[in-house]
Amino acid sequence: MHPKVTDLCARGYCVLESVYGENERRQIRRILTDAWQRASEPPMGGRFGFVMHPLLKYAPEMAPYYLKNEILDLLALVLQDEVRLAHSGALLCDETRDFCDWHYHLNTEHRSEEVMWDLQRLDHLGHFDRVLCNVYLDGSNDDVGPLVVSPRRLIDPWAPASLERQGDWPGQEVVYCPPGSAIVFDTGLFHSARRPQKPGRRFLWGGHYQGHHNTVPHREDNRYDGPEMSDYQKRYPLFRG
Numbered sequence: 001m002h003p004k005v006t007d008l009c010a011r012g013y014c015v016l017e018s019v020y021g022e023n024e025r026r027q028i029r030r031i032l033t034d035a036w037q038r039a040s041e042p043p044m045g046g047r048f049g050f051v052m053h054p055l056l057k058y059a060p061e062m063a064p065y066y067l068k069n070e071i072l073d074l075l076a077l078v079l080q081d082e083v084r085l086a087h088s089g090a091l092l093c094d095e096t097r098d099f100c101d102w103h104y105h106l107n108t109e110h111r112s113e114e115v116m117w118d119l120q121r122l123d124h125l126g127h128f129d130r131v132l133c134n135v136y137l138d139g140s141n142d143d144v145g146p147l148v149v150s151p152r153r154l155i156d157p158w159a160p161a162s163l164e165r166q167g168d169w170p171g172q173e174v175v176y177c178p179p180g181s182a183i184v185f186d187t188g189l190f191h192s193a194r195r196p197q198k199p200g201r202r203f204l205w206g207g208h209y210q211g212h213h214n215t216v217p218h219r220e221d222n223r224y225d226g227p228e229m230s231d232y233q234k235r236y237p238l239f240r241g
Helices: 005-009 023-040 059-067 069-079 227-235
Strands: 013-016 050-052 082-094 100-104 130-138 147-150 173-175 181-186 188-191 202-211
Touching: 005 013, 005 069, 005 181, 013 069, 013 100, 023 050, 023 059, 023 082, 023 202, 069 082, 069 130, 069 202, 082 100, 130 147
Parallel strands: none
Antiparallel strands: 013 181, 050 082, 082 202, 100 188, 130 181, 130 202, 147 173, 147 188
């Protein structure tokens, strides 16, 4: 088994370090900054910062940056299928962003605070139905507010390690990685992010992925079929379906 797939099965996430080089990071930063400016420069504080869903609607020129073979080849192994992009998104935040509450991306239809976290009744699937891959343009570190995860094995129950939405959890791991790294994680992985410690902007972008033969809709699906995407949809299976 690929060692990154082993990590994903054992911990619920894996890290691909420095997938995007300095020149790519500079170009992506410019694209995302331009999209923020076109949106009238909304504030970057609060729980998440400024969020762009779907990212390809705000910045269709980001499409080529999703075509990273190192990532897509790994996702194909994880999903055991040809990969399709089901959700594109990005967030921009600065030092005014708060602690980002613990949350997950399971396909639960229940919206009340009580039921969403009552996950004992849900059976684990025993396989990866859908995964996220986020690119940390500035890395994950204390300065920008690191990603914090609650590791779970693929065979573990969905239930969270704590019912506290903020602060530390037992058994948590703080994820550190250099700029341009991609982090792949299961939809059932509970995660949060600490507050940034230094002034500056943090850029995070990525997507949710499913196999082409998995047609089950998800509560976070989004789609952009603007004219800029037509050529990519013809040329690359990633953008179809």
